[in-house]
Amino acid sequence: GENVEQHPSTLSVQEGDSAVIKCTYSDSASNYFPWYKQELGKRPQLIIDIRSNVGEKKDQRIAVTLNKTAKHFSLHITETQPEDSAVYFCAASSTSGTYKYIFGTGTRLKVLA
Amino acid sequence: DVKVTQSSRYLVKRTGEKVFLECVQDMDHENMFWYRQDPGLGLRLIYFSYDVKMKEKGDIPEGYSVSREKKERFSLILESASTNQTSMYLCATTTGRETQYFGPGTRLLVL
Numbered sequence: 001g002e003n004v005e006q007h008p009s010t011l012s013v014q015e016g017d018s019a020v021i022k023c024t025y026s027d028s029a030s031n032y033f034p035w036y037k038q039e040l041g042k043r044p045q046l047i048i049d050i051r052s053n054v055g056e057k058k059d060q061r062i063a064v065t066l067n068k069t070a071k072h073f074s075l076h077i078t079e080t081q082p083e084d085s086a087v088y089f090c091a092a093s094s095t096s097g098t099y100k101y102i103f104g105t106g107t108r109l110k111v112l113a
Numbered sequence: 114d115v116k117v118t119q120s121s122r123y124l125v126k127r128t129g130e131k132v133f134l135e136c137v138q139d140m141d142h143e144n145m146f147w148y149r150q151d152p153g154l155g156l157r158l159i160y161f162s163y164d165v166k167m168k169e170k171g172d173i174p175e176g177y178s179v180s181r182e183k184k185e186r187f188s189l190i191l192e193s194a195s196t197n198q199t200s201m202y203l204c205a206t207t208t209g210r211e212t213q214y215f216g217p218g219t220r221l222l223v224l
Contacts (some may be wrong), residue, residue, distance in 0.1 A: 009153070032211055043203065043215040044156070089155060099144050099163070099207060100171070105155035 002027040004092050006104025013080050014112050021107045023051045023090035030092040034101070035064060038087045047088075048075070080111045104107045115140050117216040123221045132191040134219050136204030137195055143208065145187035147171075147179065150201040150218070162187055194223045 005024045009011040013019045025033075031052035050057045050063050050064045050073065073092075076091035077084055087108050091101040120135035122142040138146065143202050148156040148171075158171030160179040168179050176198060180188045191198055 006155070034212065036215075043217050045215070046212050049212070095212075100146075100158060100161065101156075101157040101213060103148075105153060 002030075002092075002102050004090060004102045006090050006107060008107060009105065010108045010110070012110045012112060014036070015080060015082060017080055019075075019077045019109055019111075021088055021109070022092070023073050023075075023092075023104050025071050025073070025092040025102070027075070027092065027094065027102070029094040030071075030102075033064070033066060034091050034093070035075050036089045036091070038089065038106075040086070041090045044089060045084055077109075080109075082111050082113050083099045085109055085111045115206070115214040117204060117206055117214050119126040119216040119219050120204075121219050122217060123220050123222075125196050125224065126191075127224055128195060130181065130191075130194045132194050132221065132223075134189040134191075134202055134217055134221070136187045136189070136206075138185055138206040140196075140206065140208065140213075140214075141184065141193075142214075144206060146205040146213065147177075147187065147189045148203045148205065149173070150203055153219075156203065159189065172197075194221075196223050199223045 034049040037047045038044040051064050061078045066073045088104045089106050090104040093101045118137050120197045139219045146161040147159045150156050155173045157173050162181040202219045205213040207213045
C-alpha cells in the first residue's frame with residue numbers, strides 16, 4: 001500500500017546548526033506535501049508545505065525541497081533554536097482523490113543549547 | 114481562525130466499555146478525520162468523512178466506528194474498548210484538499 005518513510009527518527013543538533021529531515025513516498029499520484037510540527041503536549045501544526053509543481057519553498061529559517069522523480073522531499077531548518085525542539089511529521093497527499101494524508105513516522109528533533 | 118475541539122483531553126476507561134470521542138469544528142469544513150498517534154508509528158488514519166452521513170475506512174478501522182450526523186461534529190466510537198486501543202486520538206478537519214487542522218487530542222487509557 002501507500003506509505004511514507006521518514007528519517008531519522010531522532011536528531012540532535014547544537015543550537016545554530018542546521019537540521020535536515022528526509023521523507024520518501026510511494027504513491028506517484030501524490031502532489032501535496034505538508035510538514036507538521038508537534039511540540040510536547042500540543043497538537044500538530046502546519047509549518048510549511050509544497051506542491052508538486054515546485055521544487056523548493058522557503059519561509060524564513062525553514063525550507064522544503066521536492067524531487068518528484070526520486071519521490072523524495074526534505075525539511076531543512078537553518079540556525080536552529082531551542083524552540084525548534086519538537087516532533088516533525090511529513091505527509092503526502094493526492095488532491096485528486098479522497099484528500100487523505102499518509103504521514104511519516106515522525107522525527108524527534110532536539111536542539112541543544 | 115480555525116477552531117477544532119475534542120470532548121476530552123484525558124479519558125480512562127475499562128476493557129469492554131463503549132467509548133465515545135467527539136470532535137467539533139466551527140469552520141464549516143467538509144472533511145473530517147480521526148487518527149491515532151503512537152510512539153514510533155506516527156499518525157495513522159482510522160476513519161474519515163467527506164460529508165454528513167458519509168464515512169470511509171482509513172488504514173486501521175478495526176475495533177472502531179464513526180458517526181457524522183451533523184457537518185460540524187464527527188464522533189469516534191470504540192465499540193468494546195481493549196487495552197491495545199490505549200493511545201492518543203487526534204481529530205483533524207480540512208475545507209478542501211489541503212491543510213488539515215488538528216484538535217488538541219484525547220489521551221485514552223484503557224485498563
